[in-house]
Amino acid sequence: MRLPTLCLALAATLLAGAVRAAPAPAAQPTASAAGGRFVLDPARSSLQFTFLQAGAQNTGRFPRFTVALDFPGADPAGGRLEVAVDVAALDTGDKDRDELLRSEELFAVAKFPQARFSASQVVKTASGFEADGKLTIRGVTRDARVPFTFREATEGGAAAAYMAGKTVVRRLDFGVGQGEWQATDQAGNDVTVSFSLRLTPAPR
Amino acid sequence: MALRNTTRRWGVIAQTFHWVIVALVVVQVTLAEMADDLPLGVRKLTLLARHKSVGITILALVILRLLWRWLNEQPPLPEKLKRYERLLAHLVHVALYVLLFAVPLSGWMFSSARGFPVSWFGFFQLPDLMPKSRPLYEALLTTHHVLAWTLVVVAGLHGAAALKHHFVHRDDVLKRMLPFTHH
Numbered sequence: 370m371r372l373p374t375l376c377l378a379l380a381a382t383l384l385a386g387a388v389r390a391a392p393a394p395a396a397q398p399t400a401s402a403a404g405g406r407f408v409l410d411p412a413r414s415s416l417q418f419t420f421l422q423a424g425a426q427n428t429g430r431f432p433r434f435t436v437a438l439d440f441p442g443a444d445p446a447g448g449r450l451e452v453a454v455d456v457a458a459l460d461t462g463d464k465d466r467d468e469l470l471r472s473e474e475l476f477a478v479a480k481f482p483q484a485r486f487s488a489s490q491v492v493k494t495a496s497g498f499e500a501d502g503k504l505t506i507r508g509v510t511r512d513a514r515v516p517f518t519f520r521e522a523t524e525g526g527a528a529a530a531y532m533a534g535k536t537v538v539r540r541l542d543f544g545v546g547q548g549e550w551q552a553t554d555q556a557g558n559d560v561t562v563s564f565s566l567r568l569t570p571a572p573r
Numbered sequence: 574m575a576l577r578n579t580t581r582r583w584g585v586i587a588q589t590f591h592w593v594i595v596a597l598v599v600v601q602v603t604l605a606e607m608a609d610d611l612p613l614g615v616r617k618l619t620l621l622a623r624h625k626s627v628g629i630t631i632l633a634l635v636i637l638r639l640l641w642r643w644l645n646e647q648p649p650l651p652e653k654l655k656r657y658e659r660l661l662a663h664l665v666h667v668a669l670y671v672l673l674f675a676v677p678l679s680g681w682m683f684s685s686a687r688g689f690p691v692s693w694f695g696f697f698q699l700p701d702l703m704p705k706s707r708p709l710y711e712a713l714l715t716t717h718h719v720l721a722w723t724l725v726v727v728a729g730l731h732g733a734a735a736l737k738h739h740f741v742h743r744d745d746v747l748k749r750m751l752p753f754t755h756h
Contacts, residue, residue, distance in 0.1 A: 423622030423690030461690040462705040465613045549615040555622070 385514040386560040407530055407568035409436040414566040416454065420540070421557035429461035429470070438532070440519065442492070448491030450500045450515075474547040479497060480508045486515065497534070513538075517564075528570050535563035582749040587645065589665040590638040594673065595728075597631050600712060602725065625684060626694040632677035641672065650743045665731050670722040677704075680719055710755035 416431045433455035441447045457478040461467055470480045488502025497518040504513035517534030538560045540546055541553070550556060577584040583591070601624060610621035634644055650659055679723050685701035686709040692698045738746035748754045 410747045411679065422616060424695030425690040427689065462707070463710075466688075469613050552615065555615050555618045 405440065405442075405528075406571040407436075407438045407440065408571045409434070410529070410567040410569050414564070416562070416564045416566075419527075419561045419563070420559070425553055427461060429459055429465075429467075431455065431459055431475075433458040436568065437571070438530075438568060440530070442521075445491040445493055445498055446490075448498075448500070450486065450487040450488040450502065452492065455482065456484050457482055474550050475509055475545055486513065488515070504538070504543075506538070507545050509543040511542055530568040532566040532568060533564060536559055537561050578647060580646060581646055581745075582648060584645070585752070586641055586749060588752050589639075590634060591643065592752070594631060594634055594638070595632070597627055597723070598673075601626055601631070602721070605721070619718065621689075622695075625691045627681065628680050629691060629693050629699065631673060632681075635670065635673040635677075646686040648749055651738075651742065653742075653744075653748060662734070665727060665734070668727050669724070669731060672720060674725060676717065676720045676724050679713055679717040683710055683717050686710035686713055716735070 383510070398412060399406050406484070410418075411433075414436075416434050417428060419426055419428045421427075421537070431454050435451075435453045437449075437451040439449040445573075456476050457471055459470055459476070471497070472474055484507075485505045486500075486502060487505075488500035490501045492499050492501065496514065497516060499513045499566060500517065503510050505511075515534060515536045518533050519530060520557065521528065521530045523529070539558050540560050541551065541558050545560075546556065548552075548556075575582070575584045576586050578587055579737050604620050604624040604627065608617050608624065611617040641652070650651045650662060654662070665713070681691050681699065685703040686706050688705040690698055690701055703713070735747045739748070
């Protein structure tokens with residue numbers, strides 16, 4: 370091997386070593402601008418519901434739920450979204466109303482403790498994205514489309530994503546409201562479900 | 574009959590305010606008592622929604638009534654009243670106005686604190702006066718009850734005094750607040 374070639378090889382090896390020695394751009398599993406798999410940051414996420422009670426907006430939240438999102442950045446069509454909600458944990462700020470909502474004629478949480486949204490398709494829309502899937506509440510499954518916005522961020526060198534949106538669910542479509550609660554004059558049929566989520570890359 | 578008050582009688586408008594509010598207070602006590610014993614359900618919520626709407630109506634009427642009072646002269650108390658009787662009459666009237674204002678307001682506040690906002694007969698929703706808070710709600714509920722029963726007692730005193738004027742003093746204090754009566 371001649372000297373110039375040797376020098377070049379040595380320089381290349383050194384350079385490669387230097388690059389390898391440089392700090393890795395992200396210590397966490399990467400879910401960069403190219404998308405990836407995300408899970409919920411529960412401390413900084415909320416899932417709320419609002420309905421009309423005798424002409425006044427009543428609000429509550431589901432403090433316990435999980436989210437798993439596969440979001441391929443370039444082509445969202447391959448995306449998947451799985452949401453599971455612990456319905457019994459619902460909280461409207463009033464014990465009596467919470468008990469009533471958990472009862473047999475409404476959410477019947479003893480029989481149906483979980484609500485699910487399962488989407489195997491995500492489409493790009495004019496204002497963001499839409500997850501098309503199946504919504505299951507009180508044991509009844511129906512097609513549902515949930516629009517949302519999605520934004521990725523880098524916070525202190527770690528990847529995160531923000532997902533927000535809202536959709537209207539007609540409670541009677543899912544049997545939430547048996548007996549006297551089939552009437553909608555005291556509790557409206559339309560329930561607005563809104564979510565504001567912080568997601569972090571799923572651990573591998 | 575005159576719409577406005579005179580030095581001898583309450584006008585039609587003042588009388589209407591007075592008797593409509595009397596009727597609505599009776600409705601309020603009835604609705605509250607009916608709802609009180611029921612479990613949380615459609616019937617209870619319906620009664621309480623009415624109770625809240627009627628309460629807001631009373632609040633609005635009391636504000637209008639006070640405005641009308643300031644724009645009008647008042648028929649004076651009978652001259653033969655003793656000093657303490659005048660003071661007592663004055664106190665009871667002030668208490669009635671304060672309570673007619675404070676009872677609906679405390680109800681509105683505790684509804685806000687409980688997270689059951691107030692709607693006026695389903696036409697529009699009123700803003701929340703308080704954040705959702707259980708301790709706040711419990712304190713305001715007690716306040717609402719105490720004020721409401723104080724109003725019932727003070728209104729009873731007021732009515733008893735009016736009857737005393739009519740049947741014991743035999744003056745026109747009661748009659749000048751009654752519609753369709755003439756001297």
